[in-house]
Amino acid sequence: MGDGPTDPRRRVPRTDTLLADPRLAAASATFGRDRVKAVVARAQERVRRGELRPDEARDAAVAALPAPGPRVVLNATGVVLHTNLGRAPLSAAAVAAVVAAAGHTDVELDLTTGRRARRGRDALDALAAAVPDAGAVHVVNNGAAALVLAATALAAGREIVVSRGELVEIGDGFRLPDLLESTGARLREVGTTNRTTLADYAAALGPQTGFVLKVHPSNFQVTGFTSATPVRQLATLGVPVVADIGSGLLTADPLLPDEPDAATTLRAGAALVTASGDKLLGGPQAGLLLGDVDLVAKLRRHPLARALRVDKLTLAALAATVHQPDTPTRAALHADPGALRNRVERLRDRLGADGRKAEVVPAVAVVGGGGAPGVELDSWALSLPERYAGPLRTGEQPVLGRVVRGRLLLDLRCVPAEADEVVRAAVLRVPGDD
Numbered sequence: 001m002g003d004g005p006t007d008p009r010r011r012v013p014r015t016d017t018l019l020a021d022p023r024l025a026a027a028s029a030t031f032g033r034d035r036v037k038a039v040v041a042r043a044q045e046r047v048r049r050g051e052l053r054p055d056e057a058r059d060a061a062v063a064a065l066p067a068p069g070p071r072v073v074l075n076a077t078g079v080v081l082h083t084n085l086g087r088a089p090l091s092a093a094a095v096a097a098v099v100a101a102a103g104h105t106d107v108e109l110d111l112t113t114g115r116r117a118r119r120g121r122d123a124l125d126a127l128a129a130a131v132p133d134a135g136a137v138h139v140v141n142n143g144a145a146a147l148v149l150a151a152t153a154l155a156a157g158r159e160i161v162v163s164r165g166e167l168v169e170i171g172d173g174f175r176l177p178d179l180l181e182s183t184g185a186r187l188r189e190v191g192t193t194n195r196t197t198l199a200d201y202a203a204a205l206g207p208q209t210g211f212v213l214k215v216h217p218s219n220f221q222v223t224g225f226t227s228a229t230p231v232r233q234l235a236t237l238g239v240p241v242v243a244d245i246g247s248g249l250l251t252a253d254p255l256l257p258d259e260p261d262a263a264t265t266l267r268a269g270a271a272l273v274t275a276s277g278d279k280l281l282g283g284p285q286a287g288l289l290l291g292d293v294d295l296v297a298k299l300r301r302h303p304l305a306r307a308l309r310v311d312k313l314t315l316a317a318l319a320a321t322v323h324q325p326d327t328p329t330r331a332a333l334h335a336d337p338g339a340l341r342n343r344v345e346r347l348r349d350r351l352g353a354d355g356r357k358a359e360v361v362p363a364v365a366v367v368g369g370g371g372a373p374g375v376e377l378d379s380w381a382l383s384l385p386e387r388y389a390g391p392l393r394t395g396e397q398p399v400l401g402r403v404v405r406g407r408l409l410l411d412l413r414c415v416p417a418e419a420d421e422v423v424r425a426a427v428l429r430v431p432g433d434d
Ligand SMILES: *Cc1c(COP(=O)(O)O)cnc(C)c1O
Pocket: 142, 143, 144, 145, 170, 215, 216, 217, 218, 219, 244, 245, 246, 247, 275, 276, 277, 286, 287, 369, 370
C-alpha cells in the first residue's frame, strides 16, 4: 500500500537534486558533504512526515545549515597544548567571563569617578598580584607581539644581543630573528649553537646595545657539550635583560622543572619577561610583559602598543584565568594515570563486544605548544584500527587521535571526563568490521 504512485513519500525531493542547490553545494565545500547530507536528510524526513511541502525542503535545509565558525573538536591526541587545535581550552570561569564581557563593560572606565581608566585593569591587577616580583605588567595580543613591542620600544635602530643557540623558529616557518629584525633592531649574535658564555655577551656590549635577550628554547633540546648563560649572570652585565620564557608559567611547577617561570626569572634579575597566555598558563591567546616599572611604562606609551592592544574578551578571560588558575590545561598536565586507565577501560567495556578491536594501551602524552620538549606524561589510550582516524576526524563530532604504528590511539588525558560518552558515541558511529 504505502508505496503506490500517489504515496506522498514519492514526492520527497531527491538528495542529488537538493545537494545541487548552489547554497548547499557551497556549504558542502565548507562543512563537508557528510554534514550537509545529514541536514538534507532531516529536511527530507520533515517532508515525509508532512511537516513541509516538497518545494520547501530546499530552503529548510539551507536554513538548518550550521553557522560558519570553527568546529568543536575533542582533543584525544595526548598533546596538551595543540597549536592546531587552539592551544589551551579556557576554564569554565574564563568562558563565563568572556560571555559576560561580550556586552558593554567597564573595560576602560572607572565607575566610581566616571572617568577613563587603565584598560583591562582587572587582568593587570590579577597578574601583578600573582607575580609580586613584577613592578608592572602589560598585555598584548600574543607572545610574538610582546617581543615585537619590547624590541621596537627598547632597541629599534640599536642592537639586541642574543646567543646563537637561541635563534629559534617558533613554528609555521616563523623565526624569532626575522621577527626581531622586522622592528628595525639589529641582532648582535654571540657565542655558538651549543655554547655561549658570559664573556661572549660582555664582549658584544657597547653604546649600541638596546638589551640582552634570553630566549627559552621551548621546542627543542640541545644535549652534550653545551653551556648557556643563565639570567642570573646576564643580569650582572649592566644592561637590561629581556627574557622570553615562552610558556607563561607565572610561578614554578614541580612537574615541569625545566620550564622557566616569570617570578623566578624576575628574581634572577631580568628587567622584563615576555610570555604567552595560552600555553601553560591555560588562558586566552595573549602576550604578557612583566617587569621593571619604567620599562613597562615605556612599552605601554609606545605608539605601537595601540596596534597590539588586546581585546576586552581576552582581558576578561585572562583575569578569570589568573584569578582561578585551576584550568583544563593544568588538569590535563596533572591527570592521574591510574584514573585515566580506568576511564579508558570503561570506554572499551561500554563499546560492547562487537569486534571493534579496541584495546586499552599505555601511551605517552606530551605538553606540546612548543613547550617542555623533554617531558613525557604517562597516559592511557583506547587503541583502534587506523581506519578509524578519518571517520572520527570528519564525523559529526570530530575526535582527533594520533596514529602510531598502524593503530589510532585515543588518549583521554586532554578529554574532559564528561566527554567520554561523546567519544564512545563517535566511535560507534564509525561502521564496524563485518
Ligand atoms: C610560543 C613562543 C613564542 C611565541 O608566542 P605566541 O604567543 O605563539 O606568539 C615566542 N617565544 C617562545 C620561546 C615561545 O615558546
